[in-house]
Amino acid sequence: MRGTVVKLGLVLAAMLLLLSTGSVATATPATQAGEYSSDDFAYESKCRQCHAIIYAEWEGTMHFNAYLDPFYLEEVKIASEDTNGSLDEFCSRCHTPIGVVSGEIPPIDGSEMSDIAKLGVQCDFCHVVSGSNGTGNAQFTVTPGNTKWGPFDDARGNYHESEYLELFTQSEYCGMCHQVINPVNGLVIDDTYSTWKDSQYAEENVVCQDCHMTEGITQFKANPGRAGSGAPKRDHIPLHDIVGANTLIPPMFGAENVADMAVERLQKATIMDISAPETASAGDEILIDLSITNSGAGHKIPTGVSEIREMWLELTVTDANGDIIYNAGSVDADGNIIDAKVLYNNVLADIEGKETKSFWLAESVLEDNRIGPKETVTEEHSFVMPENAAYPLTVQSTLKYRSAPQDMIDKLLGEETGVPVVDMNEISAIIYDPSTPADERNQPESGSTSTPGFSALTAAMVLGITMYILKRK
Ligand code: HEC
Ligand code: HEC
Ligand code: HEC
Ligand code: HEC
Ligand code: HEC
Incomplete structure (x- = not known):
């Protein structure tokens, strides 16, 4: 029952956001929990055979860590206790999307999860996204199988089928997860997508991928090369070292390089x-x-x-x-x-108006001092x-x-x-x-x-x- 209320809330919140931004061209229904089995997804080790460079870029990033991140695991435990488990599926949908669509989580303790579900936001999740029901709260449609969706309309390869989906080249792709709305009260708790959408960058069509999937950091910069072994040479191959500002977690997974990239990004x-x-x-x-x-x-x-x-x-x-x-x-x-x-x-307040960092309990924004x-x-x-x-x-x-x-x-x-x-x-x-002379x-x-x-x-x-x-x- 409680789960249904939350699900309804999720859909409602996503619809509200859609109405306010009006961004996604063709909406497809979001994949429901338990619609697939984790056996339907391919391990990243398979993709690595041909896409070795892409694999090396992704390894150790926060997408790779999205589930095993110890900070997340501690916080989700507390969130689950605070809300009697009613947000378990909600939190997990972004941090272990395969875990949710394969019905392996909840239980929130991860005791029923397969190894692949623990690999966070990974190759054969992101590239079996075949559509979206809008930005916010992970309203993705996935179709696991032999077809991989991506940014090229002329991809050539024989191991898998390839299909072009414009969404991959748009901020709305990232905005599926980088916009978090509390499903119970509608409070926006992560507004990365919407603050982008309201900015000059959106007007000039500078998308997340331009800064986060190229070496440009603050603008697009082409990266000529090949997408994999046997692949043709192209003017631009998007990079997969999608890095933000996190310097705490990547070194725990041996990825000092990711922390260094975050420092460089912060400094620009x-x-x-x-x-x-x-x-x-x-x-x-x-x-x-x-x-x-x-x-x-x-x-x-x-x-x-x-x-x-x-x-x-x-x-x-x-x-x-x-x-x-x-x-x-x-x-x-x-x-x-x-x-x-x-x-x-950003300072959030709970139902009593008291400051809280437990965003799942937040009811209002007390102060927003971000730039x-x-x-x-x-x-x-x-x-x-x-x-x-x-x-x-x-x-x-x-x-x-x-x-x-x-x-x-x-x-x-x-x-x-x-x-x-x-x-x-x-x-x-x-x-x-x-007394110092002006010229000195x-x-x-x-x-x-x-x-x-x-x-x-x-x-x-x-x-x-x-x-x-x-x-x-
Ligand atoms: C719609 C997608 C989405 C949902 C739902 C979601 N998160 Fe996240 N979460 C993210 C993204 C994206 C980030 C990274 C943002 C950033 O770097 O600041 C993140 C970051 C975090 C972090 C910080 C981790 C770190 O290492 O700094 C914690 C903790 C966290 N989430 C816990 C939760 C909990 C608990 C819930 C449920 C109440 C939840 N998340 C629901 C997308 C989501
Ligand atoms: C967070 C989601 C996400 C993850 C995880 C991810 N990709 Fe991608 N990938 C994308 C997006 C988005 C693009 C297109 C970016 C653009 O067009 O600017 C892309 C592009 C590609 C392309 C086209 C060429 C290129 O090199 O960019 C290939 C091939 C690819 N990904 C394979 C992989 C493999 C293999 C993995 C795992 C090691 C992986 N991807 C992980 C989202 C993801
Ligand atoms: C046997 C080698 C091989 C394996 C294994 C492989 N790929 Fe590919 N993949 C290719 C080649 C070759 C291309 C074509 C690249 C091009 O045209 O530039 C490609 C293209 C892609 C594209 C781009 C599709 C598009 O239309 O934009 C994506 C996404 C992709 N692969 C994802 C994956 C994922 C995810 C896996 C693991 C489940 C994987 N690949 C495993 C060889 C492989
Ligand atoms: C004009 C370049 C640019 C664009 C466009 C851009 N970013 Fe960023 N992003 C940055 C820079 C620079 C940083 C490092 C400073 C910071 O932490 O905000 C960053 C940081 C981040 C972080 C880490 C934030 C933190 O403080 O923990 C996330 C998450 C992120 N970006 C996601 C996105 C998403 C999603 C989009 C598209 C909706 C996007 N970015 C668009 C340049 C960009
Ligand atoms: C399936 C949901 C999902 C999608 C789609 C997605 N992300 Fe993420 N992303 C996450 C989660 C979850 C985290 C944070 C994990 C954590 O902190 O524990 C994250 C982390 C990040 C970070 C690192 C933030 C930091 O603080 O260092 C950046 C940057 C980022 N994502 C950018 C992007 C961009 C750009 C795209 C689109 C190409 C994208 N993401 C697509 C879920 C997603």
């Missing part, structure tokens, strides 16, 4: 600016404006489970002796963020210039990102799991003694923008220093 997402006085005297009130522009992401940053993600600015002012005059947003030894002015994320595509936000800091500071002062600000609060991961995965803090961008300025007041090179024209220091950090793990006791 923004432009920063700073406004600080060129000179100041003791007793002056110093105002520093820092601005962040979402210049590179086709949706808000952060996006996805953005009530869990954390982005913030650290600002440190030091004098010539290295003494700290002002600091906001540093991370202490326990992983707590100290005095950040703004936490750029929309092409949007610029500014935060202001102020302090009083002390008497005995040694000139000049260095003002240094770094934009930080992490996948989850440290205390949340401490509780779920144990205190030995340090959540990496990524430096996304940085900017600095110098404040001089008013040099400002740092990075004085206006940093990414994509990154400073040498940051470029060096891409090589791995950026992703420092907090030293845990």
Whole structure:
């Protein structure tokens, strides 16, 4: 009974979204739980025989991990308990789609799951998608079997039949899962697709695949090559290292390369600016404006489970002796963020209006501090210039990102799991003694923008220093 209510809710929520975006050309009915058996799907090891490069790109990404992700497994256990199992199928439909359409999950503990269902979002799920009933809440139609659907209308191969489906080249394909709506109350809890749809990118037809399935990161970049052994040469072969911002989970599966790609992506997402006085005297009130522009992401940053993600600015002012005059947003030894002015994320509230990160219990949005595509936000800091500071002062600000609060991961995965803090961008300025002649007041090179024209220091950090793990006791 409860399941039926939830299912109805799912359909309703998807219909509402369809009405508001009007995107999908021809809707096909979503595949129901238990319609197929897991034996109907082919193991990725089969596809790997001919599509070895694609396999290597996909391995270790969050699609590969979508079910075995320990953060997901802990959270879904809690969600299941909180809702008496009524959301089990809902959550699993995106995180283990084969598990759901083969009726192997629920039970949510995974005790009846085949090995293939545990492989998350995989080759022979994504390429047997033969249609969709719209964006949001995984309204996919799958037809497992010998035909593989994809982006080419002239694919040649003899192992399987190939069929062209335009959906593969559109954001609506990704939007099936990257738009999550609470089936009980209709609250949108992941709006990646809809924030893209409302942006300039959608108007200019820059789709998810352009940034996430090419090396362009912030735009389309062709990748000439072959799709597999025996396949013809083509002007563009979409890549399968579909990476976002997660640096916590991929290394747990030995995929440091995926975390490195996430760091690179985060570092291309923004432009920063700073406004600080060129000179100041003791007793002056110093105002520093820092601005962040979402210049590179086709949706808000952060996006996805953005009530869990954390982005913030650290600002440190030091004098010539290295003494700290002002600091906001540093991370202490326990992983707590100290005095950040703004936490750029989404704040959800439960039925009592209390803040919650358990999005399945959310009833409303308390605050949304994320930065929309092409949007610029500014935060202001102020302090009083002390008497005995040694000139000049260095003002240094770094934009930080992490996948989850440290205390949340401490509780779920144990205190030995340090959540990496990524430096996304940085900017600095110098404040001089008013007696310094104007022509001797040099400002740092990075004085206006940093990414994509990154400073040498940051470029060096891409090589791995950026992703420092907090030293845990
Ligand atoms: C999240 C869903 C998803 C997964 C998982 C996935 N693909 Fe794809 N694949 C796509 C999409 C979408 C495209 C088309 C992208 C475009 O046109 O820009 C594509 C394109 C392709 C193509 C056409 C040429 C090329 O290289 O892109 C082949 C072949 C292919 N995939 C095979 C595979 C294999 C093999 C795997 C498993 C190792 C796999 N795919 C995993 C969604 C997926
Ligand atoms: C025996 C070799 C072989 C195996 C095994 C194989 N493929 Fe292919 N596949 C090919 C060739 C060759 C093409 C044609 C590529 C082209 O025309 O550029 C192709 C094309 C594709 C396409 C593109 C279809 C289109 O119309 O856009 C997809 C998707 C695809 N394969 C998925 C898979 C999946 C999923 C598996 C595993 C279940 C798999 N392949 C196993 C050889 C193979
Ligand atoms: C113009 C390029 C661009 C487009 C278009 C784009 N993205 Fe992104 N995406 C990025 C960049 C850059 C990041 C890294 C910054 C961030 O985390 O938002 C990112 C991050 C992400 C993340 C990780 C978010 C997080 O903070 O945890 C997801 C998930 C994602 N994108 C999905 C999508 C989907 C789905 C679409 C299409 C609806 C899409 N993206 C369209 C560039 C793009
Ligand atoms: C069947 C549902 C499904 C489809 C279709 C799908 N995804 Fe995903 N995707 C997921 C799930 C589930 C995760 C997250 C797994 C986790 O974090 O445990 C994910 C993760 C990601 C991430 C990594 C996010 C991060 O924080 O690093 C990116 C980027 C992404 N998807 C982009 C895409 C794009 C682009 C497409 C379309 C080509 C797409 N996805 C299609 C379900 C899907
Ligand atoms: C419509 C598809 C969909 C549904 C339904 C869904 N998720 Fe997800 N989930 C995703 C996608 C896509 C991501 C990745 C977004 C991002 O990177 O921030 C994700 C990410 C997560 C993450 C973060 C994992 C990480 O490693 O950072 C957790 C935890 C999670 N989901 C739990 C759940 C639970 C619990 C439910 C059910 C209450 C659920 N999800 C329902 C698509 C879905």
